[in-house]
Amino acid sequence: MFDARFWLPESINSMAEGTDQFFMVLIWVSVISLLVVLGPMIWMMFRYRASQDIDRSAPPSHHLGLEIVWTVIPTAILIGVFFWGATGYTKMVVPPTDAMEIRATGQKWFWTFDYPEEGIRVRASLEADEERVKNGIPPGLVVPVDTPIKIVGSSADVIHSFYVPAFRVKKDVLPNRYTVATFQATKEGTYDLFCAEYCGTKHSKMITKVSVVSQEAFAEFISKQSEESDKPIDGATVFNTSGCAGCHAVVASSGGIGPTLHGLWGKTETLVDETTVVADENYIRESIVNPMEKIVRGYSPMMPNYSGQLSEDELNALVLYIRDLSPEKEGAE
Ligand code: HEC
Ligand SMILES: [Cu+2]
Structure with missing residues (x-):
């Protein structure tokens, strides 16, 4: 049904470059902080337990050096995390002006993808995808490789979320408001597209694919799809x-x-x-x-x-x- 695995799949979105490194840095910062705090705590639990014969008459109450260290170091780390995160995030959410536009509509429990320039419409669900694969058409959202894509999403009912792990993209799709996601796929293939916002009974079945295809295959897809009667309305x-x-x-x-x-x-x-x-x-x-x-x-x-x-x-x-x-x-x- 889907090819998800425990750890992150290979990242193939050139606009999300650096996201994984940043993620690993955050994990290690968290692990080290945990050890730095928890380690001494456990050590002190034993060192200062009641049965230890230790002079407790004048406990230390203030150490300026220590206080400066534990204020300055975390602040510096947080400022670094903020700027690194903000620049990467900006790169991932602002689509380039020449991006190809696709309108995504989430609905219980399938997606509709409209390509306004090409005048075609694609419905994507587990069943529809199966049907398309049988007819030799790539499943799900079909996009050309190495092309910046701008997804403008909205919902016909409740909140859904457009989530493609291989792109490191997750964007909520809301009723009555447009949200934008952007990516540029660097590698042909078929990738999972999940709805990542609980949206009712069959939320867990709201699964489809992103098919990243060559420019030629994309042109072929467009011409095949234009023969369909299901089109964006005028x-x-x-x-x-x-x-x-x-x-x-x-x-x-x-x-x-x-x-x-x-x-x-x-x-x-x-x-x-x-x-x-x-x-x-x-x-x-x-x-x-x-x-x-x-x-x-x-x-x-x-x-x-x-x-x-x-x-x-x-x-x-x-x-x-x-x-x-x-x-x-x-x-x-
Ligand atoms: C009975 C007349 C009437 C009808 C019918 C009507 N509108 Fe309007 N519309 C107005 C008026 C008056 C305004 C300006 C006042 C306001 O902002 O509400 C307006 C404002 C707007 C604006 C904002 C325009 C701006 O310059 O900022 C949009 C967009 C718009 N209408 C779209 C539509 C669409 C689409 C429809 C059909 C689904 C529609 N209107 C039907 C009278 C109408
Ligand atoms: Cu959903």
Whole structure:
């Protein structure tokens, strides 16, 4: 079912380089600290036990040298751990701008992976993977080797977690919010992908794979998968059929009941209370499911609340559609 083993599998994510060394350093720092504290404690237990004939009239109460040592050394170690951890973490969570984007939706108890640029959709579960392997298609999430990948995750129900031990990547996937994970696989192969957040009865079966394949195999996979009828849904259609178009323009314009959504992506929006907010994926999503939370300056709070009316799928499609309305979007024509 899965190839996990007791110790960590080989690390094949070039963005997580150094994570394992850091992990070992932390383990040894912990082991040594334990010995340094516990060792003398045990020794003193015997040395100063009641039956020992020791002068107890003037116990030592203060030793400046010792206090400096046990303050300065741990502080230095902690500062080192902080900077080492922070730089490595930053490298692992900020995707490069040229990363290939894949949208991951967790749902009891399977994953849906959408490739917006390629217009394909993959459903990954134990059963679906088996079926695909039979048909000669790599199982699970399929990514090309040596290519930076950006996973934008969200959940259609409860909290799940996108966990690939071989990448040293574990990122919670949450309802009503987007989270980002990134990696660049250095070696072709099939690796375990687990849900690492308890999500109900069949959580333990929410297992799939990441198939890291060559560029050629990836192109072949894309063309094969494009023949499938299961595709990411079209944001423009959702936009027009959900009544959004009645209040929002999608081209540069002013006036109208709601602000134009053209050029919204990445813009700094001013709200009625004079605070500002950068229009990113989470802001756009919130504007749709909870429009009263942040009201754009110059407009009245009259947008209907779409929470519960749009599926996770439709919401994601809308967010992508609105993002692509912006000329400045990277990679846009
Ligand atoms: C009845 C009119 C109306 C409808 C229908 C409507 N909106 Fe709105 N929308 C507004 C108004 C008014 C605002 C500005 C006030 C506010 O922030 O709530 C707004 C704000 C927004 C914003 C934030 C815009 C910005 O400039 O920051 C987004 C994004 C948005 N709407 C998306 C949608 C989507 C997607 C739909 C369809 C699912 C939709 N709206 C349907 C009236 C509407
Ligand atoms: Cu799960």
